[in-house]
Amino acid sequence: MSPESTPFSAPAPDPVPAPAPVSATPRLDRRLSVAPMLDWTDRHYRYFARLITRHTLLYTEMVTTGALIHGERARFLRHDPAEHPLALQLGGSDPAQMAECARMGADWGYDELNINVGCPSDRVQSGRFGACLMAEPELVADCVAAMKAAVAIPVTVKTRIGIDERDSYEELAAFTRILQDAGCDALIMHARKAWLKGLSPRENRDVPPLRYDVVHRLKADFLALPMVINGGITTLEQTTEQLAVMDGVMIGREAYQNPWLLAAADQAIFGAGTSPPTPHAVLEALVPYIEQRLAEGVPLNAMTRHLLGLFHARPGAKAWRRHLSQQAHRPGAGVEVLLEAMRRVG
Numbered sequence: 001m002s003p004e005s006t007p008f009s010a011p012a013p014d015p016v017p018a019p020a021p022v023s024a025t026p027r028l029d030r031r032l033s034v035a036p037m038l039d040w041t042d043r044h045y046r047y048f049a050r051l052i053t054r055h056t057l058l059y060t061e062m063v064t065t066g067a068l069i070h071g072e073r074a075r076f077l078r079h080d081p082a083e084h085p086l087a088l089q090l091g092g093s094d095p096a097q098m099a100e101c102a103r104m105g106a107d108w109g110y111d112e113l114n115i116n117v118g119c120p121s122d123r124v125q126s127g128r129f130g131a132c133l134m135a136e137p138e139l140v141a142d143c144v145a146a147m148k149a150a151v152a153i154p155v156t157v158k159t160r161i162g163i164d165e166r167d168s169y170e171e172l173a174a175f176t177r178i179l180q181d182a183g184c185d186a187l188i189m190h191a192r193k194a195w196l197k198g199l200s201p202r203e204n205r206d207v208p209p210l211r212y213d214v215v216h217r218l219k220a221d222f223l224a225l226p227m228v229i230n231g232g233i234t235t236l237e238q239t240t241e242q243l244a245v246m247d248g249v250m251i252g253r254e255a256y257q258n259p260w261l262l263a264a265a266d267q268a269i270f271g272a273g274t275s276p277p278t279p280h281a282v283l284e285a286l287v288p289y290i291e292q293r294l295a296e297g298v299p300l301n302a303m304t305r306h307l308l309g310l311f312h313a314r315p316g317a318k319a320w321r322r323h324l325s326q327q328a329h330r331p332g333a334g335v336e337v338l339l340e341a342m343r344r345v346g
């Protein structure tokens with residue numbers, strides 16, 4: 001009998017609890033993500049998308065530091081726990097304010113903070129953030145460093161391959177090096193440059209040509225920096241091809257206009273053993289969420305507008321869209337509108 005086990009020895013102390021992990025977030029899998037899109041990737045879209053794919057990383061719409069510091073913080077930060085893994089995209093360029101907002105994001109449970117260095121709108125330029133920050137790499141680096149010092153979750157940057165005439169590979173590589181040195185955890189590259197004057201944000205998503213070759217070269221030159229490619233990718237086949245050289249793929253418009261694209265992602269991209277759901281099963285799972293939000297006063301249309309593309313290019317798509325668009329905005333519209341639209345699609 002060992003001395004420890006004699007009936008006369010002092011009781012063993014309670015086991016010391018394991019130290020809390022520095023970050024509660026496991027390493028983020030960025031192989032596939034849905035892009036941040038203003039007015040589109042709000043919490044209702046994200047909840048819906050999460051019912052389609054368990055593993056795809058989701059991003060919020062861009063939220064400005066001003067809105068978080070001076071505005072209705074909860075309105076911008078609240079989300080459902082089911083939405084994880086979930087990244088918060090911030091728009092701003094004041095390192096202290098970015099750090100303050102990073103702390104809010106971490107406190108609210110986000111898994112990643114992303115800085116918007118890709119939006120070309122005039123409004124954003126006058127606020128000195130978005131794509132125009134590519135001309136101020138040191139300032140972006142200061143934001144990254146300040147945010148990294150404030151939180152334990154990853155800090156990433158979403159950017160373009162250049163702006164205006166400043167589109168040389170050397171300048172892009174120098175920009176990337178500065179961000180890497182500041183501790184940026186991953187770079188998301190929209191594979192086209194932005195014209196800050198003369199093109200609308202919408203045109204800036206289509207007019208400047210896609211240059212995947214530039215992004216692939218950058219990845220080859222910065223092997224240690226996780227890099228995600230974005231722009232013009234519309235299928236999981238293209239995603240798989242890109243993953244041969246990139247760490248991840250971010251899909252924007254197609255994931256919104258044709259969300260069913262995401263249904264095969266868990267298996268095809270993340271290797272999960274689960275089989276894809278059916279659209280009707282997804283909608284049935286969405287009903288309780290919609291009922292809860294309706295009870296809180298959210299109008300039906302604010303949620304169902306994100307569902308219009310669900311049957312994209314499938315039989316019944318038109319009847320589905322028509323019923324939802326004609327009925328869901330009516331005052332007092334409830335979940336029965338959705339159920340009826342489901343019946344019409346068969």
Ligand SMILES: Cc1cc2nc3c(=O)[nH]c(=O)nc-3n(C[C@H](O)[C@H](O)[C@H](O)COP(=O)(O)O)c2cc1C
Binds near residue numbers: 233
């Ligand atoms: C409606 C809409 C809103 C967008 N809002 C944002 C935004 O808030 N932040 C951002 O970084 N990019 C934004 N983007 C750009 C997308 O994130 C993405 O970079 C772009 O659409 C290219 O990807 P895609 O070809 O897969 O759509 C937006 C795009 C669209 C269509």
